[in-house]
Amino acid sequence: MKFICSQKNLSASINIVQKAVSTKTTLPILKGILIETCGQKLKLVGTDLEVGIEHYIEANIVSEGSIVISSRLLGDIIRKLPDADVEVEVDETNNITIRCENSEFTLIGQPSIEFPELPAIEEENIxxxxxxxxxxxxxxxxxxxxxxxxxxxxxxxxxxxxxxxxxxxxxxxxxxxxxxxxxxxxxxxxxxxxxxxxxxxxxxxxxEENSKVEIFFTDKHVLFQMANVRIIxxxxxxxxxxxxQIIPKEFKSRVKVKTRDLLDSIERASLLAREGKNNLIKFSVKDEMMTITSNAEIGRVFENLRIELEGEDIDIGFNSKYFLDALKILDSDEIYLDFTTNVSPCIIKPTDTNNYTYLVLPVRLAG
Amino acid sequence: MKFICSQKNLSASINIVQKAVSTKTTLPILKGILIETCGQKLKLVGTDLEVGIEHYIEANIVSEGSIVISSRLLGDIIRKLPDADVEVEVDETNNITIRCENSEFTLIGQPSIEFPELPAIEEENIxxxxxxxxxxxxxxxxxxxxxxxxxxxxxxxxxxxxxxxxxxxxxxxxxxxxxxxxxxxxxxxxxxxxxxxxxxxxxxxxxEENSKVEIFFTDKHVLFQMANVRIIxxxxxxxxxxxxQIIPKEFKSRVKVKTRDLLDSIERASLLAREGKNNLIKFSVKDEMMTITSNAEIGRVFENLRIELEGEDIDIGFNSKYFLDALKILDSDEIYLDFTTNVSPCIIKPTDTNNYTYLVLPVRLAG
Missing domain, CATH: 3.10.150.10 (DNA Polymerase III, subunit A, domain 2)
Structure with missing residues (x-):
């Protein structure tokens, strides 16, 4: 096997398939990347048997073949090569020679026959x-x-x-x-x-807005297919x-609040919450204010937020982590917090779209 | 004690003195930062008894005093506050109240009397x-x-x-x-x-080119003094x-090489060197070429570099780490490598200045 391709392309491709390579595997062959000629393209494959990634790149294929090379070592070598053409040659005994400008590496590869095949997926039901x-x-x-x-x-x-x-x-x-x-x-x-x-x-x-991914299912597997990548x-x-069944349909109190303000306040409150147990923060909603408090041996914090309240006042406790996780991934400037009682779930929703719902269980407050 | 200062200044100051605070100390008071009013300025101090850092910032001092506050917690709180004025108030029982816009923290501080004094340094012999x-x-x-x-x-x-x-x-x-x-x-x-x-x-x-640092010595201590910082x-x-005595004055071979090229080549060679023992890389200098090689069970590497040689050919081995460390901090585009024998030290020097000398011992090559 022999091919020539650009260092940039090869390095980017290794980077992609490496995401499926486990460093902790007990099967040595899985620490490798499979490189295989495929017509006038080169296919790189990494897998940990749970997930497999195939990536195709342009290459000048001089002669056909396939080889498995240590993923970590190959990745490190190609990344460090200059931005130039890389020539890779494999002999019958699986010795690999990599040449690029003034560098020449000789590595021992493993026969590709030992590399597990990714499950075949019939591309129907797109x-x-x-x-x-x-x-x-x-x-x-x-x-x-x-x-x-x-x-x-x-x-x-x-x-x-x-x-x-x-x-x-x-x-x-x-x-x-x-x-x-x-x-x-x-x-x-x-x-x-x-x-x-x-x-x-x-x-x-x-x-990019205009690129698509195609998804195919079998009983046991799923395939995500993009232009040059297949992930199985x-x-x-x-x-x-x-x-x-879990998501409540009704609520007794609806709070409208700025996402960023709530995130900042809870982040500060959680500095004390983490000193105590359970990351406990407490919300007190009353009229147009929401107070977030947290207590620890070393001190306490009060955060006051201006809100719009529809419905009843409420006092309720939460693990701050579960609130922060959601606030960090919400894209809307304003959100609703929907409460029923202080022992039933809170629902977080953006105000400007119906496409997202987050449910978080409260922590029972003492006393 | 009571003062008002900007969140930005206070956060930056904590950041500086925190560098001297050890998280591993067994003395609880050393996990704190000392905050002390000092005329119309505020002094922050952190120390691990080995090194102490004092930093002064502008503040509106309402009433005088001093307090020690947990460095980690205070740093985290001030960093998370909005870009606004921060008001800090300490009562007689060392309770600290921090207010900033809609946030209010109450923390328990420690009396400053327990905080170790930094060694006094007479500012003579500048x-x-x-x-x-x-x-x-x-x-x-x-x-x-x-x-x-x-x-x-x-x-x-x-x-x-x-x-x-x-x-x-x-x-x-x-x-x-x-x-x-x-x-x-x-x-x-x-x-x-x-x-x-x-x-x-x-x-x-x-x-910045125009800022100075003043250095003062005593028998046991050194003080570095800048505009608002004192490091003891x-x-x-x-x-x-x-x-x-260790630095050889003469050499038999002088190699002139581009710093960046040598760094890149040794970085690639060290990928294989790290797989073997001792990070061993070998230089072979002959005429206008220097070949860098390294062998490991999994493969080997050849790097060829164009050089200028003055004197004799030489084959010599090194631990790649010690070479890389120096090449990374050298600012000159070209350097000299001065060799005598393959069991005596190599000297690395910039070609354009005499202000830097690096000596590295070779690794004895087998056979």
Whole structure:
């Protein structure tokens, strides 16, 4: 095998497929990247068996073949090469020679036959979605997945597609994040995608408005396909919680507040909350004011916010982390906080769109 | 005590004195910052008993006093406050109230009487040096101090002032870094300043050309004084190595090479060197070429550099780290590498100035 390609392209490509390479794997071959000629293109593949990423780049293919090379070492070498053409040559005994200007590396590769094949996915039932929308949907949901593996299904995000509407939902037992979008498809589907996969996809998706991503499902896998990248992930097995049941439809108090002001106030209050237990902050809503307080051994804090209140006054406690997480991903300048009682969930919603709902459970206040 | 000052100034000041506050100290009072009114100014002090930093800022002093407040908590709170006036009030029982727009914090402080006094330094025998020069001298020497405490004196940088010349020298048994500068003084002195202190000073020094720093010494301490900052550090005790004896005066081979090219080549070669033992890289200098090679189980690398050679060919091995450290802090486009034999030190010097000398010991090559 022999090919020539630009250092910039090769380095960018390694960067992309490396996101699927685990450094902790016990299978040595998985620490490598598969490089394979593919017509007049070069295919790079990285996988940790959970998620696999294939990336295609332009190259001058002199002779065909394939090889597996240590991902870390190859990435470091190519990144450090000058911005020039890189020539890669592999002999029959899997010795790789990399030449670029005045540098010559000789590395020992592994035969590509040992590299696991990514699951084949038949490309039928296309779901097409703009990349920037998917990127936003991931950003606004994946953070709310459970981190511990007690209930594996909660480490994933439910992707529910019905009649041209896509819902992405994550929840961890303390809060729930729901984002809705529109998708171009005639088909319906429901699958739970690992949060880790989505976080990697988020880093690869572009923010350009006109680029699309195509999504295909099988029973066990999902494929995200973009211009030069294919990302294939296994799905989580099991039934996702019936989240619609959890979200209250009514409220007794609706607070309208500036997102940024609330974020700043809670960030300051949480400095004391973190000194105490549970990151506890307390909201007191009365007339046109909301007071946020937090107490710790070393001191206490009062934050006063001007709000618009519709309905009853309320005193309610929260873990500040769960509030901050949501406020950081909300794009709207103003939000509603909907309360019923101080032991029932609070709903956070943007004032200018219906596409996002966040639910957070209160912390029971003593006394 | 009560004062009002701008959030920006107070936050910047905390940032500076925090550099002297250790988070690991076993003395709780040292985790605090001393805040003291000082005429119409405010003085902030942080210390870990090794180094102390005093910083003065403008403030509206309403009533005099002093207090010690948790450095981490105070820093975090002030940083998160809006860009507005901050009012701080301390009562007789050391309760601190911080008000800023809609925020009010109440913290428990500690009496300032428990805070250690910084050593008094008589401000005689002034050594005056431009801040940007001192900053550069620290950058070009402090990295070469020893990290382990086997020989404590080597964890410091020798500052030697004689007849208007200042030499700063650091060495760790494998390499030596010597930077020379000019200083405005009629006095001579010699002291070893902890590398840690110098690294903190480096972060505080400005790069403006016209700002000066005044240096004062006692037997045990050194004081660096700038417009609003005083940094006081203890000195290391003991005799520094007679470094002048170590630096060879003659050489048999002089290589002239572009700094950036050599840095890039060694960085690439070190990718393989780090896989093997000792970070070993080998230079082969012959005629107008220098080849840098490194071998590891997984592969090998050849780097070819065009050079100018004066004198004999040479093959010599080095720990790549010690070479890279020097190449990263050299400001000149071209450097000389002076060799004698492959078991004697190599000297690195800029081609355009005599103010810097780096010595690095070779690694004995097998066979």
């Amino acid at each position: 779901y097409e979605i703009p990349q920037d929308l998917l990127k936003n949907m991931i950003r606004q949901t994946a953070f709310a997945t459970a981190l511990d593996e007690t209930r594996p299904i909660l480490t994933g995000v439910l992707m529910e597609i019905q009649e041209g509407i896509i819902n992405m939902v994550a929840l961890d037992g303390y809060r729930l994040s729901l984002r809705q979008g529109n998708i171009k498809t005639d088909f319906n589907n429901k699958a739970v995608i690992p949060g880790k996969t989505l976080n990697e996809i988020h880093r690869i998706l572009s923010e 992930s296994r799905l989580l097995e099991g039934e996702f919680i019936n989240y619609k | 050594y005056e040096i431009p801040q940007d020069l001192l900053k550069n001298m620290i950058r070009q020497t402090a990295f070469a101090t020893a990290l382990d405490e086997t020989r404590p004196i080597l964890t410091g940088v020798l500052m030697e002032i004689q007849e208007g010349i200042i030499n700063m020298v650091a060495l760790d048994g494998y390499r030596l870094s010597l930077r020379q500068g000019n200083i405005k003084t009629d006095f001579n002195n010699k002291a070893v300043i902890p590398g840690k202190t110098l690294n903190e000073i480096h972060r505080i020094l400005s790069e 550090s203890r000195l290391l005790e003991g005799e520094f190595i007679n470094y002048k």
